[in-house]
Amino acid sequence: MPKIKLEHVVMRFGTVTAARDINVTINSGEYVTILGPSGCGKTTLIKMISGILHPTEGRVLIDGADVTDVPIEDRDVGYVFQNIALFPHMDLKDNVGYGPRVRDMSREETDAVAEEYLSLVRMLDRSGYLPSELSGGEQQKVAIARALASGSKVIMLDEPLSALDARVRVELRYDIRRLVKKLGITVLHVTHDQEEAMSVSDRIILMRKGTIHETGTPLEIYRDPKSIFAAYFIGETNLIECTVVKRTKKGNTQVVLRDGSVTRVAGIRFEVGDPVVLSVRPEHVYTANDGIRAVVRDVVFMGTYWRVRTEADSQDLIDYNISADTDTPSKGDVVYLVFNKKAARLFARPIQGLQEEIVLE
Amino acid sequence: MPVIRMTDVCKRFGDAVAADRLNLEVEDGEYLCILGPTGAGKTTAMRMICGLTLPDSGTISFDGEDVTELETAKRGATMLSQQYSLFPHMSVMDNIMFGPMIKEWDPEDSKKIAANLLHMVHLESRSKERPTHLSGGQQQRVALARAMASGSRILLLDEPLRALDARLRLELRKDLKSMVKSMGLTAVHVTHDQDEALEMADRIAVIRNGRILQVGTPREVFDTPATPFVANFVGRSNVITGKVSSREGDTISVDCGPVTVTAMDPVHGIGDDVVVAVKIGNTRISKKEEGFFSGRIERILYEGVSITVEIAVEGLGLISSKLPNRKFDDYSEGDEVSVRWMPSAASVFDIPECGLEEELRVE
Numbered sequence: 161m162p163k164i165k166l167e168h169v170v171m172r173f174g175t176v177t178a179a180r181d182i183n184v185t186i187n188s189g190e191y192v193t194i195l196g197p198s199g200c201g202k203t204t205l206i207k208m209i210s211g212i213l214h215p216t217e218g219r220v221l222i223d224g225a226d227v228t229d230v231p232i233e234d235r236d237v238g239y240v241f242q243n244i245a246l247f248p249h250m251d252l253k254d255n256v257g258y259g260p261r262v263r264d265m266s267r268e269e270t271d272a273v274a275e276e277y278l279s280l281v282r283m284l285d286r287s288g289y290l291p292s293e294l295s296g297g298e299q300q301k302v303a304i305a306r307a308l309a310s311g312s313k314v315i316m317l318d319e320p321l322s323a324l325d326a327r328v329r330v331e332l333r334y335d336i337r338r339l340v341k342k343l344g345i346t347v348l349h350v351t352h353d354q355e356e357a358m359s360v361s362d363r364i365i366l367m368r369k370g371t372i373h374e375t376g377t378p379l380e381i382y383r384d385p386k387s388i389f390a391a392y393f394i395g396e397t398n399l400i401e402c403t404v405v406k407r408t409k410k411g412n413t414q415v416v417l418r419d420g421s422v423t424r425v426a427g428i429r430f431e432v433g434d435p436v437v438l439s440v441r442p443e444h445v446y447t448a449n450d451g452i453r454a455v456v457r458d459v460v461f462m463g464t465y466w467r468v469r470t471e472a473d474s475q476d477l478i479d480y481n482i483s484a485d486t487d488t489p490s491k492g493d494v495v496y497l498v499f500n501k502k503a504a505r506l507f508a509r510p511i512q513g514l515q516e517e518i519v520l521e
Numbered sequence: 522m523p524v525i526r527m528t529d530v531c532k533r534f535g536d537a538v539a540a541d542r543l544n545l546e547v548e549d550g551e552y553l554c555i556l557g558p559t560g561a562g563k564t565t566a567m568r569m570i571c572g573l574t575l576p577d578s579g580t581i582s583f584d585g586e587d588v589t590e591l592e593t594a595k596r597g598a599t600m601l602s603q604q605y606s607l608f609p610h611m612s613v614m615d616n617i618m619f620g621p622m623i624k625e626w627d628p629e630d631s632k633k634i635a636a637n638l639l640h641m642v643h644l645e646s647r648s649k650e651r652p653t654h655l656s657g658g659q660q661q662r663v664a665l666a667r668a669m670a671s672g673s674r675i676l677l678l679d680e681p682l683r684a685l686d687a688r689l690r691l692e693l694r695k696d697l698k699s700m701v702k703s704m705g706l707t708a709v710h711v712t713h714d715q716d717e718a719l720e721m722a723d724r725i726a727v728i729r730n731g732r733i734l735q736v737g738t739p740r741e742v743f744d745t746p747a748t749p750f751v752a753n754f755v756g757r758s759n760v761i762t763g764k765v766s767s768r769e770g771d772t773i774s775v776d777c778g779p780v781t782v783t784a785m786d787p788v789h790g791i792g793d794d795v796v797v798a799v800k801i802g803n804t805r806i807s808k809k810e811e812g813f814f815s816g817r818i819e820r821i822l823y824e825g826v827s828i829t830v831e832i833a834v835e836g837l838g839l840i841s842s843k844l845p846n847r848k849f850d851d852y853s854e855g856d857e858v859s860v861r862w863m864p865s866a867a868s869v870f871d872i873p874e875c876g877l878e879e880e881l882r883v884e
Contacts, residue, residue, distance in 0.1 A: 197688065198658060199656070296559065296884065298884075324884075325558055325714075327558065327713070327883040328883055328884045351687075354687060354688060355687065358822075358823065358825050359822050359823075359829070377823075382825050382846075393688055395825040442826070443826050443845065443846065443847075460720055461739045461740045461743070462720060463716075463755075463800075464756070464803075467720075469695075481826070520689050
């Protein structure tokens with residue numbers, strides 16, 4: 161049975177529509193991230209599920225029961241905020257034991273539960289500390305322990321890592337996933353960070369302008385995005401405007417760039433003459449003896465690889481990656497680029513223009 | 522001659538040491554990133570360069586001239602702080618044009634520069650609006666554009682991209698650097714984000730507990746880290762401890778519990794206790810070839826351009842390997858794989874005095 165279901169949910173704030181006709185199902189034990197740019201309605205969505213907001217229209221179901229009109233305290237949904245909200249005057253054990261205690265558990269039971277969850281986030285040795293004695297990442301671990309200790313099988317994580325240092329964020333995201341998977345908790349995790357979404361999710365819901373733009377596993381969305389926006393927002397990609405000139409017998413589509421150079425993409429979804437946008441990720445662009453002529457503008461060390469930034473004769477900016485242990489070209493060098501035609505994708509060119517299609521706000 | 526030079530700069534706040542004999546030179550036209558965890562002393566270093574905080578001892582000079590005691594306004598450096606203060610009654614455009622106006626630049630040139638800057642921060646369409654109508658991230662971008670147009674040759678940027686969405690941050694990384702370069706400015710950029718520093722910096726200064734641990738190009742800091750902390754902070758590393766058991770030329774063998782690994786290291790002698798750190802991106806796995814040791818794949822994470830494979834190894838715990846995404850179909854959870862690396866990809870260090878766990882703490 162699906163754990164959470166939203167049916168035709170709409171949320172309006174005055175004249176602003178933060179959610180338009182949202183239909184989504186979350187399975188029990190699933191780790192789902194809601195990803196999207198600022199103001200896309202992702203936080204509104206989890207606030208409606210937890211009961212902080214009441215939808216203008218539509219229904220919210222948890223375990224098959226309609227909870228649309230059930231108040232927040234009776235929903236049994238844990239919620240972790242971006243800005244760590246621990247009680248500053250209580251030690252960690254009392255913070256984590258807060259939920260059980262207000263449910264009239266005995267002091268002994270409360271302590272046992274608090275200790276259990278503190279040990280799950282590996283903070284048991286500090287149970288007597290005050291929140292102010294911890295680092296930001298540690299405080300957020302305690303906040304998660306507190307949300308889980310009330311026994312909720314569903315937890316909403318509202319940008320739980322955004323306020324933390326980049327390196328801490330990386331460690332903690334793996335820790336969170338390990339923990340909730342071990343406990344079989346259903347998670348909805350809101351983030352604007354695509355890398356974070358990719359590495360923790362079973363499934364990503366990409367939102368934009370109050371609607372669900374696309375959903376899929378990280379692999380599906382990265383390898384086979386259904387839209388230009390998804391290709392651009394999740395991972396990095398080169399977007400090149402071109403026109404279809406030929407459908408080959410081998411099942412490829414031949415396209416021409418603005419300067420007349422041609423390249424091929426596997427599959428034949430478009431007609432000759434169609435205006436399209438070619439999307440190819442930097443790791444699928446290679447140099448060869450012949451291909452799209454481009455001039456190297458910059459070479460940037462990215463750790464495990466070099467990112468080469470080029471400008472093609474068509475004026476398209478095309479990036480590609482090369483392994484960190486290979487020789488790099490120099491600025492000003494001419495290179496010839498070819499694409500992995502099976503990894504490249506074609507999309508219909510948007511009427512409003514490419515820039516408008518990928519605008520982030 | 523370096524544009525900015527800090528010599529033996531110290532600063533304490535009560536018991537806390539924010540700067541412990543900082544020595545740093547920034548060259549003309551350089552883009553330098555100061556990278557470190559929260560509380561490392563990054564912002565203090567920046568405020569001392571700018572003149573907002575007075576060092577307890579040591580000197581700061583600009584173009585060879587001692588400015589340690591000189592007031593901020595006379596230093597010719599502009600600082601963009603984490604709390605950006607825009608003029609609320611002026612439009613976005615007028616905010617950006619404020620510097621050029623009071624410096625009486627040619628109005629045509631100023632307009633051109635302002636237009637370019639607005640384009641860089643993706644706010645062309647908002648130029649007539651008041652800052653209060655913008656989101657926090659948008660305000661930060663206006664502040665960034667205003668700082669760049671201030672006319673100062675030296676730009677001090679304190680976490681300039683922190684408040685922005687991840688995707689926009691990626692865009693602004695390349696735009697900000699190329700704009701700084703094209704305007705011929707010298708920039709010092711404070712950040713806690715390793716990827717940002719790697720991608721943007723000409724040189725990185727890694728700072729922790731008020732001390733500079735290493736200064737070098739991104740490649741130097743990544744490939745030849747000065748300490749175990751740097752090895753694990755700038756790109757994740759597998760870090761293991763052991764005892765040197767033999768040497769062949771520059772290559773040593775290190776016994777780490779039940780396994781033996783090799784590493785390039787001319788310094789340590791047989792019997793020494795050492796730390797071996799290898800970037801997870803340089804940690805190779807294979808189902809066929811022999812490695813230093815083997816383990817069972819516990820988890821495979823698809824992260825876009827790369828995948829991270831976590832391998833449970835008896836006696837060592839979890840070892841991670843970061844691979845190009847095309848390898849995703851080659852492995853499954855539960856597979857037995859062997860693990861190896863090029864000896865030259867490993868860094869070898871003494872056991873840190875404070876203990877390895879404390880050394881590797883990232884906050």
